[in-house]
Amino acid sequence: xxxxxxxxxxxxxxxxxxxxxxxxxxxxxxxxxxxxxxxxxxxxxxxxxxxxxxxxxxxxxxxxxxxxxxxxxxxxxxxxxxxxxxxxxxxxxxxxxxxxxxxxxxxxxxxxxxx
Amino acid sequence: xxxxxxxxxxxxxxxxxxxxxxxxxxxxxxxxxxxxxxxxxxxxxxxxxxxxxxxxxxxxxxxxxxxxxxxxxxxxxxxxxxxxxxxxxxxxxxxxxxxxxxxxxxxxxxxxxxx
DNA sequence: CGCATAGTCAACCGTCCGGTTGACTATGGC
DNA sequence: GCCATAGTCAACCGGACGGTTGACTATGCG
Numbered sequence: 001x002x003x004x005x006x007x008x009x010x011x012x013x014x015x016x017x018x019x020x021x022x023x024x025x026x027x028x029x030x031x032x033x034x035x036x037x038x039x040x041x042x043x044x045x046x047x048x049x050x051x052x053x054x055x056x057x058x059x060x061x062x063x064x065x066x067x068x069x070x071x072x073x074x075x076x077x078x079x080x081x082x083x084x085x086x087x088x089x090x091x092x093x094x095x096x097x098x099x100x101x102x103x104x105x106x107x108x109x110x111x112x113x114x115x
Numbered sequence: 116x117x118x119x120x121x122x123x124x125x126x127x128x129x130x131x132x133x134x135x136x137x138x139x140x141x142x143x144x145x146x147x148x149x150x151x152x153x154x155x156x157x158x159x160x161x162x163x164x165x166x167x168x169x170x171x172x173x174x175x176x177x178x179x180x181x182x183x184x185x186x187x188x189x190x191x192x193x194x195x196x197x198x199x200x201x202x203x204x205x206x207x208x209x210x211x212x213x214x215x216x217x218x219x220x221x222x223x224x225x226x227x228x229x230x
Numbered sequence: 231c232g233c234a235t236a237g238t239c240a241a242c243c244g245t246c247c248g249g250t251t252g253a254c255t256a257t258g259g260c
Numbered sequence: 261g262c263c264a265t266a267g268t269c270a271a272c273c274g275g276a277c278g279g280t281t282g283a284c285t286a287t288g289c290g
Contacts, residue, residue, distance in 0.1 A: 009128035013121055014278080018197075025201060032236060044279055046237065051277095065236050065287035076201050082133075083195045086140060086188050129248080147266060159249055161267065166247095180257035180266050 008079045011055035016040070017048050024058060024071040031067050123194045126170035131155070132163050139173060139186040146182050 011017055020034055035045035049069055052058045056075035061068050126132055135149055150160035164184055167173045171190035176183050 005133065006128055006130060009124050010277095012198075013124035013128055015121060016278090018120065021201065030236080040278095041280060042237070043239090043281085047278080062237095067237070071201070073201050076198055080195060080198045083127075083191055083198070086136065086186070086191050125247095131248090145266080155248095156250060157267070158251085158269090162248075177267095182267070 005079060005082060007051075007055040008057065008075050011051050011057055012079075014048070014051075016045075017052055020045075020048060020052065020069075021057060021071065024069060028068050028070045031069065034069060120194055120197060122166075122170040123172065123190050126166050126172055127194070129163070129166075131160075132167055135160075135163060135167065135184075136172060136186065139184060143183050143185045146184065149184060 012021075016038065019038075023029060023034060023037075031046060031049060032042065034049065035042050038045060049058065049060065053060050057072060059070050059072045061070070131153065134153075138144060138149060138152075146161060146164060147157065149164065150157050153160060164173065164175065168175050172187060174185050174187045176185070
């Protein structure tokens with residue numbers, strides 16, 4: 001519904017919006033608080049938030065007079081899955097992934113281990 | 116250089132361009148051949164290809180009078196990595212990934228095998 | 231009640247985007 | 261040499277985008 005790739009990728013194509021997502025990664029925030037670190041009008045930020053919400057990347061819940069913004073990674077996952085279709089060949093098996101894989105394999109070899 | 120997230124995500128935000136990438140996934144193609152299935156002028160497709168190239172998603176090599184377009188997944192990988200920062204929780208492609216992982220692990224167990 | 235705070239709405243502005251057409255430049259086949 | 265093929269360039273068009281300002285609504289505080 002709000003998860004079509006067009007709007008998701010379009011939403012991600014703006015550095016301000018990506019920065020907002022990064023901020024929301026740490027904690028839910030009110031619109032005004034989101035706007036604070038940016039040199040931009042509150043209206044401008046509000047628009048960006050609407051775009052993110054419409055793309056399904058965040059959800060917004062009004063509580064009293066403050067509107068809380070919360071990251072919603074589902075849409076991101078959809079986009080990520082689409083992208084991984086291209087990575088399968090050779091992108092996937094790079095450095096980080098290979099190390100992760102090696103760790104996983106050796107872990108499977110020694111059976112069970114919980115830090 | 117051509118790998119900033121702005122241009123990559125912007126390039127991905129168009130359905131025609133995503134379709135082109137999918138086509139190039141199967142094989143390298145000449146500009147005219149890329150254009151063929153679309154109801155759009157050759158110039159239009161050429162522009163899309165330039166946008167993809169500038170984003171680093173494809174490379175173009177001119178051989179004779181035909182310009183070959185080739186998928187270049189590196190830029191996609193960068194974007195994918197950025198996105199996975201948000202997916203850490205649960206994202207990374209469950210099903211397909213887990214099956215791949217299981218196959219990889221069992222393959223590692225039986226040591227060597229080249230089709 | 232009165233005022234500050236949180237946020238939206240509507241209008242506007244300049245710029246970029248997706249797409250077209252028409253003219254143009256190469257390269258290749260006969 | 262001639263013509264078809266491959267592709268680009270430049271100009272143009274409507275519409276969307278990023279951003280601003282000013283007026284407005286609504287909730288909370290004292």
